[in-house]
Amino acid sequence: MESNQTWETVVLSKNKTVIGCKWIFKINYNDYGTVERYKARLVAKGYTQTKDINYLETFSLVAKMTTIRLLLSLASMYNWES
Numbered sequence: 001m002e003s004n005q006t007w008e009t010v011v012l013s014k015n016k017t018v019i020g021c022k023w024i025f026k027i028n029y030n031d032y033g034t035v036e037r038y039k040a041r042l043v044a045k046g047y048t049q050t051k052d053i054n055y056l057e058t059f060s061l062v063a064k065m066t067t068i069r070l071l072l073s074l075a076s077m078y079n080w081e082s
Helices: 065-077
Strands: 021-029 035-044
Antiparallel strands (some): 021 035
16 A cells, blocks of 8 residues: 555654544345355544544545446546556
8 A cells, every 4th residue: 555655654743642443344145145245344433533623634535446447437438548
């Protein structure tokens, strides 16, 4: 992730606390009861936030695969360059 420049590591200020996170795993089943797909997401433990202090600092943009496929198909159709 760091080599893709997805985020940058910064030093935490002394008056700030780290907001934890946890993985949520889910299994989706189809109508026949067999596994359709495995899903996972990383969520912030928002209950450790303080009102008006750090609500805006925990936003993490997540793109769905359908959105990525749409953008790739549009780029292919219109010969967009990176």
